Amino acid sequence: MTSRxxxxxxxxxxPFTVEAGLPAEEILHRMxxxxxxxxxLATAHKVWRRMLADDVLIFLGVxxxxxxxxxxxxxxxxxxxxxxxxxxxTGANLYHDLHxxxxxxxxxxxxxxxxxxxxxxxxxxxxxxLVDEEEFVDNDNWIATFAATLDARPxxxxxxxxxxxxxxxxxxxxxxxxxxxxxxxxxxxxPAIADSSIGMxxxxxxxxxxxxxxxxxxxxxxESAALVVRRPRTASVVLGGGTxxxxxxxxxxxxxxxxxxxxxxxxxxxxxxxxxxxxxxxGSTLDEAQSWGKLSADADYVTVHAxxxxxxxxxxxxxxxxxxxxxxxxxxACFELGGPVMSVNGTPLPAxxxxxxx
Numbered sequence: 001m002t003s004r005x006x007x008x009x010x011x012x013x014x015p016f017t018v019e020a021g022l023p024a025e026e027i028l029h030r031m032x033x034x035x036x037x038x039x040x041l042a043t044a045h046k047v048w049r050r051m052l053a054d055d056v057l058i059f060l061g062v063x064x065x066x067x068x069x070x071x072x073x074x075x076x077x078x079x080x081x082x083x084x085x086x087x088x089x090t091g092a093n094l095y096h097d098l099h100x101x102x103x104x105x106x107x108x109x110x111x112x113x114x115x116x117x118x119x120x121x122x123x124x125x126x127x128x129x130l131v132d133e134e135e136f137v138d139n140d141n142w143i144a145t146f147a148a149t150l151d152a153r154p155x156x157x158x159x160x161x162x163x164x165x166x167x168x169x170x171x172x173x174x175x176x177x178x179x180x181x182x183x184x185x186x187x188x189x190x191p192a193i194a195d196s197s198i199g200m201x202x203x204x205x206x207x208x209x210x211x212x213x214x215x216x217x218x219x220x221x222x223e224s225a226a227l228v229v230r231r232p233r234t235a236s237v238v239l240g241g242g243t244x245x246x247x248x249x250x251x252x253x254x255x256x257x258x259x260x261x262x263x264x265x266x267x268x269x270x271x272x273x274x275x276x277x278x279x280x281x282x283g284s285t286l287d288e289a290q291s292w293g294k295l296s297a298d299a300d301y302v303t304v305h306a307x308x309x310x311x312x313x314x315x316x317x318x319x320x321x322x323x324x325x326x327x328x329x330x331x332x333a334c335f336e337l338g339g340p341v342m343s344v345n346g347t348p349l350p351a352x353x354x355x356x357x358x
């Protein structure tokens with residue numbers, strides 16, 4: 001056998017053996033020696049632990065119907081325990097989370113349901129999950145009423161969602177994504193907030209008061225870039241692609257424009273079902289992201305091609321055991337979020353739009 005061949009045929013596959021009562025972290029440890037997406041998920045476990053062991057600012061991007069699909073409290077756990085430092089989400093995930101935090105539920109259904117019958121009963125369907133449309137109408141009105149109480153000025157989505165999370169916590173006292181972020185002082189950005197029922201509620205607020213519901217999404221771009229300028233060592237965890245994925249990645253690019261010296265994320269993992277060969281950002285590879293400067297040239301990264309409802313519960317449960325000491329030793333960024341200007345570790349970020357090119 002040649003020396004090159006010996007190097008390539010060096011680590012054998014180890015068949016997974018069944019053993020009752022294995023903790024999740026041991027399952028993933030054993031999966032490091034199997035193949036395909038099982039091994040990639042085990043690698044994601046290692047990459048996330050390396051993030052937690054390093055001094056990096058960790059972004060979490062959430063797309064898809066994860067809150068409706070039953071993962072909202074997993075996400076709340078990751079936020080509350082500071083596995084991540086900043087959330088970027090679709091409006092739908094935040095809205096479905098708000099729905100349950102307010103005491104409403106989603107229900108098991110079937111993808112083979114008669115949708116005409118559902119429409120007649122005012123029931124909405126998300127694949128195999130059902131929800132009461134009339135309760136959504138009440139949510140929209142609740143958001144509108146709250147938004148109409150705010151001062152007549154623009155709010156970034158980050159500031160608005162912090163205030164909304166605080167209002168939700170004071171009214172319900174229940175765990176959820178928005179309430180966990182409020183209590184842990186974790187910033188939440190929603191760059192496509194208009195594309196959701198939260199946006200519809202903000203629109204309805206203008207029926208109550210014409211100057212209500214002003215959300216400055218360009219301010220979000222400036223603020224996220226200023227955050228990376230302040231903390232240029234970053235990492236990215238993305239579930240499902242979508243707008244959150246690119247918003248997280250473009251923050252590094254915009255920070256470079258501002259002269260920060262940012263060179264892209266040092267760590268990245270994504271759990272996606274989209275594929276790259278149709279050219280969409282959701283399915284784009286992390287290798288491709290390096291060409292844009294969104295990942296550093298020496299980044300530690302992995303893609304898991306899987307449904308997040310399969311991968312995330314196992315991954316988060318494994319981290320709850322394997323990363324306990326890392327979380328205890330971690331010193332995450334400390335945010336102040338209650339006003340128009342976000343502070344990090346006691347220092348305000350530059351005013352929106354004030355960062356200048358280097």
